[in-house]
Amino acid sequence: MSLIPLSKLPNFDPKKVPVLGVDDHLPAVAVKHLSPEALKVRFNATPYWEPEIHREPPISSRRVLPAAVLIPLVRRAELMVLLTQRTAHLAHHSGQIAFPGGKIDAHDANAIEAALREAEEEVGLHRSFVQVLGTLAPYTTGSAFEVTPVVALVEAGFQLQLNPGEVADVFEVPLSFLMNPANHRRHEYWSDGVRRTWFSMPYQDEAVERFIWGATAGMLRNFYRFLMA
Secondary structure, three states, rough: OOOOOHOOOOOOOHHHEEEEEEOOOOOOHHHHHOOOOHHHHHHHHHOOOOOOEEOHHHOOOOOOEEEEEEEEEEOOOOOEEEEEEEEEEEEOOOOEOOOEEEEEOOOOOOOOHHHHHHHHHHHHOOOHEEEEEEOOOEOOOOEEEEEEEEEEEEEEOOOOOOOOOEEEEEEEEEEHHHOHHHHEEEEEEEOOOOOEEEEOOOEOOOOEOOOEEEHHHHHHHHHHHHHOO
């Protein structure tokens, strides 16, 4: 089986992969459950839940490495999810939309510390603006990272400073948009006899379409399952 990342395959464009369906038959998370106060209650008394996606089919033969990402929920008129556009030259998930995050280093006390450190290094989000709510179930990417998503509230008023070696752009998407399955599209792609499926959540950001897909969309889908449990 080839272990070339999908994004490196000739002529592979995730935007052009056919849509199998849209999950508009599933209910959206109610607005009342998307407030900072409601999210605090949910994380303080987490119900039993199962992530929809545990692991992607592998595209790497190396051992799985621990990693962490921050899912930053910015306090505005409604909660907004801060996302990054990765630079095109990176070895993993280049050019894709992602959460701030990366590999857990030996000096990181835990996944939360790693996520906070990476957010500071990548986009300059200082931890003094961040209130961690909790973590979601680990998500193993095809590129062999076991990622712990760290969900946090972020106070407005922060000033970002992007690391040009890793981040090309940042933007925000309403949490209500991402927690509505009517915006969740399913895709399918076959490579060397292996069936790969993923979600996409395209968002029109003024004149730019932000094509959220792959691991980022998968973790958001798991967040939806967590909130609907």
